[in-house]
Amino acid sequence: MATKKKGAAGGLACKTPESPSKTSSDLQALAGSVAEPMSQTTRERQMAQALNQDPQLVEDFLVEAREHLTNIEARLLEIEQGAQTRETLNSAFRSFHTLKGLAGFLEYNVIQEVAHEVESLLDLARNDALQLNAPIVDVVLQSGDFLAACLRSIELNKTKTEAPPMDDPAVLLERIRAAAATPQAVEATAQGELEERDLAAEMERTKAGAGEPSKEMSAAAEAVPAETTAGPKRSDASLVKIETGKLEYLVEMVGELMIAESMLHHNPDLGESRSPRVQRDLSQLARVTAEVQKTAMAMRMVPIGTLFRRMTRLVRDLARKSGKSADLELHGEEVELDRTIVEELADPLVHMLRNALDHGLEAPADREAAGKPATGKVRLKAAHQAGQIVIELSDDGRGLDRGRILAKAVQRGLVSAETNLSDSEVYHLIFEPGFSTAERVTDVSGRGVGMDVVRKHISRLRGRIDIASTLGQGTTFTLRVPLTLAIIHGLVTIVGGVRYIVPIFAVREMFRPTPERLFSVEGRGEMVLVRERLLPVVRLSRRLGVQAKSEDPCEGVMIVGESEDRQYCLLVDELAGKQEVVIKNLGPTFGEVRGVAGGAILGDGRVGLILDLATLFGGAEHAA
Known part of the structure; x- marks a missing residue:
């Protein structure tokens, strides 16, 4: 059994080749043909050690290996869900085989050995000598998790960061071998020996052609079924990796x-x-x-599908942990958005899915008693809409209990018992810090932390969340986020000679108020009548400490904005037009200024501040 040893570039190289001393090398050079030639094994080890200390090669290995692990997980989940085809199994097998070859080339022996054992296990399944049931799929997925941890360790060692202790691979290897040691598998051992020799020869060819990593990339591309990729299949020659x-x-x-x-x-x-x-x-x-x-x-x-498919494993593990049965349906995987937004959406989706599985979906017996299928449905859907990305997360569970949420909010002093709130406003109370209606706290959810994190992340993305729920039928969360964080379409406004940019996606309409539409409501401040509804007025000049051109609202312009399902009217002096602007970070000095999301250089060279309407409206009274 190989033991782990940290190296300069890779933390899992299990053997360190013995390099000849300088004196010995000099003697060999002088003696020429008299010196004993270096063994083939020693040369290979020295070459591998040099290669796994090449930062570019290691980086390429990490990228390729992670692509293979992603493919493996997707294929195994398809198999477990009953969607197994011959190509599905072959794809997972090829990914492990390619991983083994790449790891062997760079002499990451632990990765090579684990990949080899799983490859042998999947080979039995390919020969119909082993049935891939849930326990065996668990073993293969755990192997993938272990290899992912190995890659993280290599990456940390590459940056001279101390890696966390790794699990003992011996335990995992025993589990893999035990899974393969079934009566069916033993009978098929002789049948697989010939193919194993062919695979070993192919691995040697992989090592010999290691100077051409694009061949391994081609194998990785072939390992992914065509139906899992969007658009026409492209050759590796048309792709360029860039930092x-x-x-x-x-x-x-x-x-x-x-x-x-x-x-x-x-x-x-x-x-x-x-x-x-x-x-x-x-x-x-x-x-x-x-x-x-x-x-x-x-x-x-x-494509957002890369994020969606990561959620498949999460739903599977959470369902099994909670004793529930759930299927995740994915729609709109081909929808594209900014890479930064995809990364920022990962945490919110994780928290929302954990809540959907733990609190939303009922236990199988309860679902059947309510006339529902024992297996719950969770759906993730993405689509383009009006220059934004709309992501819907829905389930067919028990739904949100309006009365229970409101009672908890009154108990915590978030709202008064006499407050008249719409269903949407009541549902948004679940985003308050520490808010939870769970009767018990589990290791999945129940502490009222997750949904607060969701709101913070979506606000940081300049997005919004809508909630629709029917008791006993399910809940739908709708996330609306911009396509990109780099550029914004804004409405340029002027207050006291200063220019402010209001994001267009938050603007509903604009109008110049008249005296008969203005009201002063006791306890609620200034209000304006808009389409038969009283909305609170937010004077931008007073919020930001700027002297307005006039204190008379009728001489200004009202902008109806929306934030977190609440509408307000923003009072400005005048409008200067619509413009597409590049968002600039204000830095640590001004980054925390309340109500300002960033800055932009306008066409005339002036600097305009981009407003954060959610923060500006935070101090306004709730809309009726």
């Missing part, structure tokens, strides 16, 4: 180009020019800049 930092810098520079083009467009000297050539050149510059910006933003876009 995330370089891509982010490119997008930032494209943003600067957009700002420069906008400043040229608004330059009064050029604007007064009547030269057709100047105007034609400016138009051409605007077209090229728009195309470059569009292409740069497209490079940041990734």
Whole structure:
């Protein structure tokens, strides 16, 4: 059994080759043919040690290995759900086989040995000598988790960070071998020996051709069934890997180009020019800049299916842990959005799915008693809508209990018993910190922490959440987030000579108020009548400490905005138009200013502050 040993580049190289001393090397050079030739095994080990200390090779290995682990998990979950085909099993088998070859090439012996044992197990299933039941799928998934932990250890060691202690691989290897040691498997041993020799020879060919990593990439691409990828299949020659930092810098520079083009467009000297050539050149510059910006933003876009498929394993494990039966349905996996938003959505979706499985879905016996199928349904759906991404998470469980939520909120002093709230406003109370109606706390949920985290994450993304629920039938959470965090379509407003940008997605309508539509309600402050509904007025000048042009609301403009399912009217002096702006971080000094989400350089060179309506409206009274 190989033991683990940390190296400079990889933390799981189990053997360290013995390098000949300098004196010995010199003697061999002088003696020429007299010196004893170095053994083939020693040469291979020295080569592997040199390769697994090459940062670029190790980085490529980590990327490829993680792609294979993602494919393995997806294929195994398909098999467990009864969607097994010959190609599904072959795909998982090829991924383990390729992992074994890559790990052997870089002499990550623990990864190689675990992958080899699982490969042998899956080979028995391929030969119909072993039935992949739930316990065996558990073993294979645990092997994938162990290999993922090995990759994390390698990555940490590469950055000189101390890696957490690894589990003993001997225990896992025993479980894998025990799973293969069934009567059926023993009978098929002789049948598999010949193919195993062929596989060993193929692994040697993989080592010999290790200077061509693109061949392994091709194997990885072939291991993923065509139906799991969106769009036409592309060859590896058409794909180029690039560091995330370089891509982010490119997008930032494209943003600067957009700002420069906008400043040229608004330059009064050029604007007064009547030269057709100047105007034609400016138009051409605007077209090229728009195309470059569009292409740069497209490079940041990734399919949301990569995130959705990660949730499949979560639902499976949580359902088994809670003794429930649940299926996860995925829709709109091909929808693309900014990579940063995909990463930020991971935590909210995890918390929401944990709550759906733990509190939303009933136990199988309770579902059958209510006339429902014993297996619950959880759906994740994504779609484009009005320049945003809409993500729906729904279940067919017990639904939200309005009365219970309201009673808990009154008990905690969040609202008064006399407050008249809509169903949506009551449901949004579950996002309050520490709010929970659970009768017992489990290791999955019940402490009232998760949904607060969800709201914070979605607010940080400049998004919003809507809730619809029917008691006894289920709940649907609808998340609306922008396509990208780099650029925003904004409504430029002016208050006291200062320009502020209101995100267009939060704007419902604009109007100039008249005296008969303005009211002052006791305990609720200024209100304005909008479409037969009284909405609170938020004077932007008073919120941000700016001197308004006039204190008379009728001389200003009202902007009806929406945040967390509540509508308000934002009072500004005037509107300066609509503009697409590049969002700039205000840094640590101004990053925590309440009501401001960031800054932008406008076409005339001035700086405009982007408003965070959720924070601005936070101090306003609830809408009726």
